[in-house]
Amino acid sequence: MSTTNFDRIVEGDSHAELLAHGGMYHDLFKFQTNAIGFAPQASPDFHDQAQDVRAMDQGRHERDQVNTTSRQEKRVRIVTKVVRDTRYATFQMAALAVPRDERKAVWCGQKDVPLRRLAAIRAAANGQDDRQAMAKKKALVTGILGQDGAYLAKRLLEGGYEVYGAARRSSSWNSWRLRDLGVEQHIKFEYFELLEYENMRRLIDRLRPDEVYNLAAQSFVASSFEQPLYTADADAMGVLRLLEVCRGIDTGIRFYQASSSEMYGGVSPAALNENTPFHPRSPYAVAKTFGHHATVNYRESYGMHASAGILFNHESPLRGREFVTRKITSVLAEMKAGAPTTLQLGNLEAKRDWGFAGDYVEAIHLMVRADKADDYVVATGQICSVRDFVIAAAAALGFELDWSGSGVDEKAHDRKTGKLIVEISPEFFRPAEVHTLLGDASKARRELGWAPKVDFEGLVTMMARADYDRAMSGKQLM
Numbered sequence: 002m003s004t005t006n007f008d009r010i011v012e013g014d015s016h017a018e019l020l021a022h023g024g025m026y027h028d029l030f031k032f033q034t035n036a037i038g039f040a041p042q043a044s045p046d047f048h049d050q051a052q053d054v055r056a057m058d059q060g061r062h063e064r065d066q067v068n069t070t071s072r073q074e075k076r077v078r079i080v081t082k083v084v085r086d087t088r089y090a091t092f093q094m095a096a097l098a099v100p101r102d103e104r105k106a107v108w109c110g111q112k113d114v115p116l117r118r119l120a121a122i123r124a125a126a127n128g129q130d131d132r133q134a135m136a137k138k139k140a141l142v143t144g145i146l147g148q149d150g151a152y153l154a155k156r157l158l159e160g161g162y163e164v165y166g167a168a169r170r171s172s173s174w175n176s177w178r179l180r181d182l183g184v185e186q187h188i189k190f191e192y193f194e195l196l197e198y199e200n201m202r203r204l205i206d207r208l209r210p211d212e213v214y215n216l217a218a219q220s221f222v223a224s225s226f227e228q229p230l231y232t233a234d235a236d237a238m239g240v241l242r243l244l245e246v247c248r249g250i251d252t253g254i255r256f257y258q259a260s261s262s263e264m265y266g267g268v269s270p271a272a273l274n275e276n277t278p279f280h281p282r283s284p285y286a287v288a289k290t291f292g293h294h295a296t297v298n299y300r301e302s303y304g305m306h307a308s309a310g311i312l313f314n315h316e317s318p319l320r321g322r323e324f325v326t327r328k329i330t331s332v333l334a335e336m337k338a339g340a341p342t343t344l345q346l347g348n349l350e351a352k353r354d355w356g357f358a359g360d361y362v363e364a365i366h367l368m369v370r371a372d373k374a375d376d377y378v379v380a381t382g383q384i385c386s387v388r389d390f391v392i393a394a395a396a397a398l399g400f401e402l403d404w405s406g407s408g409v410d411e412k413a414h415d416r417k418t419g420k421l422i423v424e425i426s427p428e429f430f431r432p433a434e435v436h437t438l439l440g441d442a443s444k445a446r447r448e449l450g451w452a453p454k455v456d457f458e459g460l461v462t463m464m465a466r467a468d469y470d471r472a473m474s475g476k477q478l479m
């Protein structure tokens with residue numbers, strides 16, 4: 002669709018042409034607004050009127066027993082109104098997309114609105130000023146090599162962002178998730194370490210990002226019992242360092258903190274929301290609770306647009322293999338592909354509200370783009386046990402489990418082959434377990450318009466299939 006066609010509408014045609022093209026104008030208008038995902042403020046009865054024009058074009062008004070003259074008049078009136086609304090809406094869009102001194106020419110139809118500029122309108126519609134809307138937004142994503150980093154990077158790139166990926170230096174570059182999503186080559190990588198204040202300060206001073214997403218963390222709860230000091234330094238002090246750097250450089254930087262449902266501690270079976278008190282039960286959760294409060298504090302003290310997403314467990318084929326869901330699907334897939342192994346697990350009765358990471362990064366982005374910063378629970382509202390997950394994944398891979406024994410002696414064999422599939426290993430129990438976590442995301446639903454798209458069954462099947470395909474391709478599972 003060329004802008005030249007669309008500009009014909011801006012310029013306006015003779016009534017005769019309007020009569021001939023009423024329907025087309027409406028289609029063009031719809032196309033243009035859909036293409037940029039932005040609904041300009043046409044008059045409320047715009048769509049009804051356009052429908053009327055269509056109906057007339059199709060001769061359906063013949064039955065109205067209106068005489069030809071009044072029908073023609075009505076038609077001209079409606080089409081004129083449609084075009085006036087369209088002109089106004091187009092001008093609104095153009096006004097947001099072009100610099101002030103060029104607007105007159107656009108309004109007079111002497112200048113095209115380049116389509117690439119229209120992408121900036123979405124940002125403008127979210128309340129940014131013209132200068133910001135014109136520029137491509139810069140996002141700095143810490144933890145870019147992790148599961149959420151990959152999905153978020155994809156989403157931001159699709160939204161036209163310049164994405165800076167902050168990753169710590171390692172002897173082996175580990176970007177398989179970004180490769181898997183086909184986005185690695187579009188990311189500008191920067192070395193970043195949560196423990197190094199000066200490293201962060203220099204980086205943010207140089208980049209001057211519009212948005213900072215702090216996803217980096219020592220994220221494995223079990224490891225936090227082994228490395229509590231490191232976990233606190235990275236997951237608690239790391240957040241404070243980053244907030245302090247942003248505050249010092251530009252309090253206008255929008256900040257997102259990856260808070261966690263672990264902060265609740267699983268002491269209540271009720272659905273948890275933003276008002277539920279925290280009761281952290283691991284060094285990881287203690288550190289995350291500090292990071293969460295620090296984020297709220299910087300918002301309240303310095304007026305920063307700092308939001309914290311209290312995300313419940315979210316999984317995907319890109320989840321690390323140490324987490325229980327991916328451990329289950331990857332080991333079962335390897336067994337299905339013939340590997341001589343068994344699935345060793347800890348507490349099968351732990352219950353979680355498991356969602357899909359691809360859905361959850363959408364909530365993260367909505368929080369950062371919202372007019373007002375706040376805290377939001379992100380969850381599905383559906384709870385299942387580790388045992389439920391094992392059964393569902395096994396079924397997806399064609400195993401039928403026969404359970405026997407109890408406690409650490411519990412086992413599951415495949416009914417058809419008699420093969421041992423699951424056994425319990427005390428190694429995977431935790432010093433303090435979080436028994437149950439169910440989220441109530443009604444605030445996110447209400448205020449951000451967010452809702453998960455993938456349910457538990459969809460998630461398990463997606464992960465099991467992805468791991469089976471990987472195992473059958475002979476590649477080593479990451």
Ligand code: NDP
Binds near residue numbers: 316
């Ligand atoms: P991952 O473990 O997949 O990713 C975390 C990333 O942080 C990794 O890329 C890791 O780098 C990086 N990182 C760790 N330590 C440091 C450090 N000292 N300096 C710089 N980078 C570091 O986690 P997820 O993607 O699953 O989660 C993203 C965030 O969301 C985390 O903060 C997590 O705690 C939080 N969260 C996650 C939930 C979930 O269910 N996934 C739920 C609630 C919160 P490297 O690749 O080198 O190890």
Ligand code: GDR
Binds near residue numbers: 263313345
């Ligand atoms: P969690 O995720 O601790 O909830 O933290 P994980 O998948 O590690 O554990 C979930 C539950 O499963 C039980 N479990 C096992 N866990 C693992 N890893 N391995 C096992 O063999 C096993 N057997 C049973 C655990 O005891 C636990 O109850 C995740 C992380 O992504 C955090 O970063 C995030 O903040 C929270 O989710 C919300």
